Amino acid sequence: KAGVTQTPRYLIKTRGQQVTLSCSPISGHRSVSWYQQTPGQGLQFLFEYFSETQRNKGNFPGRFSGRQFSNSRSEMNVSTLELGDSALYLCASSLVGGPSYEQYFGPGTRLTVT
Amino acid sequence: KNEVEQSPQNLTAQEGEFITINCSYSVGISALHWLQQHPGGGIVSLFMLSSGKKKHGRLIATINIQEKHSSLHITASHPRDSAVYICAAHLGNQFYFGTGTSLTVIP
Numbered sequence: 053k054a055g056v057t058q059t060p061r062y063l064i065k066t067r068g069q070q071v072t073l074s075c076s077p078i079s080g081h082r083s084v085s086w087y088q089q090t091p092g093q094g095l096q097f098l099f100e101y102f103s104e105t106q107r108n109k110g111n112f113p114g115r116f117s118g119r120q121f122s123n124s125r126s127e128m129n130v131s132t133l134e135l136g137d138s139a140l141y142l143c144a145s146s147l148v149g150g151p152s153y154e155q156y157f158g159p160g161t162r163l164t165v166t
Numbered sequence: 167k168n169e170v171e172q173s174p175q176n177l178t179a180q181e182g183e184f185i186t187i188n189c190s191y192s193v194g195i196s197a198l199h200w201l202q203q204h205p206g207g208g209i210v211s212l213f214m215l216s217s218g219k220k221k222h223g224r225l226i227a228t229i230n231i232q233e234k235h236s237s238l239h240i241t242a243s244h245p246r247d248s249a250v251y252i253c254a255a256h257l258g259n260q261f262y263f264g265t266g267t268s269l270t271v272i273p
Binding site for chain 2: 107140144153155157162
């Protein structure tokens with residue numbers, strides 16, 4: 053099976069712009085979670101989608117949003133970018149999500165905001 | 167306050183040494199995960215456990231629910247084990263991550 057894929061892998065944006073990142077889960081996986089990783093804050097949970105519905109959400113402002121399509125692919129959007137949004141954004145998929153299922157991570161999208 | 171605390175932050179070992187990384191959490195959890203992150207960013211899930219002990223090759227993970235503590239052990243360490251190891255606690259509907267332990271194994 054193909055692994056989790058994320059596009060693009062690298063992205064440079066200007067402050068104030070918006071950005072959309074994409075994540076394709078492993079075939080058959082219905083849960084997709086998004087994470088932000090920065091040197092200062094480490095890994096932080098953004099949100100989880102399951103069957104096209106946001107099931108869980110971390111403590112991020114409303115500028116961070118996401119959605120999931122019927123084929124389980126997910127997109128994450130960040131509006132009005134700030135310098136502090138520069139980070140590695142990781143998505144992970146699992147069969148049904150929740151604490152009992154292993155997560156499989158994608159390679160990440162490295163976003164730089166200038 | 168961090169719900170998940172990890173130690174040590176950095177660890178250097180000689181090849182062949184036995185390594186232990188510790189993770190403590192402050193509240194009840196549904197499950198605890200150990201992750202490995204290599205330079206370049208890719209993350210691999212090593213273990214997911216809610217009780218007892220799991221072993222995979224040279225890696226062993228244990229959890230003590232009463233003491234709210236988990237350990238990751240690496241036996242006969244090898245330079246290819248050099249990576250950042252992160253514990254993540256599944257609390258309620260969210261994941262909370264430790265700050266990571268950067269391990270360097272010297273040949």
